[in-house]
Amino acid sequence: MQRFVVALLAAVDAAIAAAVGLALILAPATLLWVFGFGAQADWSALWAATTSVWQLGHLVPLDVTLPPIYLTASGIDEAAASFSLSLAPLALAALTAGLAARMGVRASRSEAWGSGLIGGIVVFTALAAGIALTGANPLAAAPTWLAIALPALVFAIPATLAAVVTEWREADVGLIARGRDGLEGRIGESGLAAVSETTRGVGxxxxxxxxxxxxxxxxxxxxxxxxxxxxxxxxxxxxxxxxxxxxxxxxxxxxxxxxxxxxxxxxxxxxxxxxxxxxxxxxxxxxxxxxxxxxxxxxxxxxxxxxxxxxxxxxxxxxxxxxxxxxxxxxxxxxxxxxxxxxxxxxxxxxxxxxxxxxxxxxxxxxxxxxxxxxxxxxxxxxxxxxxxxxxxxxxxxxxxxxxxxxDDADADEWGVWEPEPSGESETPTTDAAADTAPVDDAPRVEPPEPPEPPESPEPPESPDQTDTQPLFPHPRRGGGSPLD
Structure with a gap:
């Protein structure tokens, strides 16, 4: 049940990532059509143009072919009628990658991050396939497999990296945690720390x-x-x-x-x-x-x-x-x-x-x-x-x-290796010195006062019942938490 819930939430995140990108293109295109041409929007043409821009923003190269009527009206040479358009507006790819990474982190902080990744990637790939099949544009065509694979990779790679990094840093159990512990056993704790800090340096x-x-x-x-x-x-x-x-x-x-x-x-x-x-x-x-x-x-x-x-x-x-x-x-x-x-x-x-x-x-x-x-x-x-x-x-x-x-002795303590040298004289009196200072038999012996008994420590207050505050799905990470956070 929990795996299903995590996969469902990840699928919703994937659908939102695709919908946000399409909406950012379709909304201004609709306004341009309505206010620029003074007519009702031709949704088939608008959808084809929107899908082409969305695919270009997700690194899909487009083969542009200008119609002859446009070449005649603009005076463009026929040799320039066909060309490739592959310079991507990276804002769309960055938006999708950011939303995918957010989904990967949320999936990792559940107990079923694998199910979350699979659910999100499958749904986004299915949406990319639907967009490619329904938005075919003869003016800006793209191979169908590229129109599906490249947007899916733009979503899948950041989501997977975010989930794996979060598991590596936070999880105590699971596949990534076992791999981390196994690597630590091979290269030692200092070697594992060097790997983590190297990644931080690259970031x-x-x-x-x-x-x-x-x-x-x-x-x-x-x-x-x-x-x-x-x-x-x-x-x-x-x-x-x-x-x-x-x-x-x-x-x-x-x-x-x-x-x-x-x-x-x-x-x-x-x-x-x-x-x-x-x-x-x-x-x-x-x-x-x-x-x-x-x-x-x-x-x-x-x-x-x-x-x-x-x-x-x-x-x-x-x-x-x-x-x-x-x-x-x-x-x-x-x-x-x-x-x-x-x-x-x-x-x-x-x-x-x-x-x-x-x-x-x-x-x-x-x-x-x-x-x-x-x-x-x-x-x-x-x-x-x-x-x-x-x-x-x-x-x-x-x-x-x-x-x-x-x-430098001043910096020795920085490495945690400085130790004070033992002194030649002890501060505690020796047995001979104690014997020299012992009272003689003729002097009255004074008994030292008995030390007072330590006060009884107060009993700690009873902790309230915390059964109502336990999360629905206890998580093995430090601090617990719910997988739906």
């Missing part, structure tokens, strides 16, 4: 990497605000059109954050074939008339190469955090284990570089024919740059000698 670096990209994008928007406004005014869009453009740019805002982070790392990004936007130099041609692209500078200065120190600082911060926690909990392991320090630094660098390469891969793609088929950062270059820079910072902090290695 610090990746979070700081994305945060630095967001900060740089904010500065660029403020500094080049007039260019952005000029591009917006050049479009001559009415209020409704400007609103649609603004919503589209908001959907692509996380994508631009990754571009800015790649710029900080050094390799930069491209906005078309044979173009480069990097601190070492910028070479761009004619940009698409998108207002948000006005933040791209026409030229750069060599001083911007100092931005590469940001990943180095993030690696140093991660190394310092890991070293501090290991020093506090396992001083001997971190003091004596030069090999352990090297492994930790290398692991943080490799995993951080891999995460940066993955973000770069998700933030790249195609937005049109010809030169616009290559847009975004190069994953391999970004991952390598971030890995090397983080390795430098983490290695510096983890390689610093400890007080024990320097031979």
């Amino acid at each position: 610090i670096v990746v979070t700081g990497f994305v945060g630095a990209g967001a900060a740089l994008l904010t500065v660029a928007l403020v500094a080049r605000g007039p260019q952005v406004v000029a591009l917006s005014q050049a479009g001559n869009a009415d209020v409704l059109g400007a609103s649609v453009i603004a919503l589209g740019q908001l959907a692509y805002l996380p994508t631009l954050v990754v571009w800015a982070a790649s710029f900080i790392a050094g390799p930069g990004f491209a906005v078309g074939a044979a173009t480069t936007v990097a601190p070492a130099g910028t070479q761009v041609g004619v940009l698409p008339p998108v207002p948000l692209l006005g933040v791209i500078p026409e030229s750069t200065t060599s001083w911007l190469l100092l931005l590469a120190l940001v990943p180095v600082a993030l690696g140093a911060l991660a190394g310092w955090m890991v070293r501090s926690r290991l020093v506090a909990d396992h001083p001997r392991a971190i003091a004596d284990g030069w090999g352990l320090r090297a492994v930790i630094a290398g692991s943080i660098a490799v995993l951080s570089g891999g995460a940066a390469a993955l973000l770069a891969q998700l933030a790249g793609g195609s937005i049109g024919p010809g030169a616009l088929a290559q847009v975004g950062p190069v994953p391999g270059a970004v991952g390598l740059a971030v890995g090397v820079e983080v390795l430098i910072g983490a290695a510096i902090l983890l390689a610093l000698p400890s007080g024990r290695e320097r031979g």
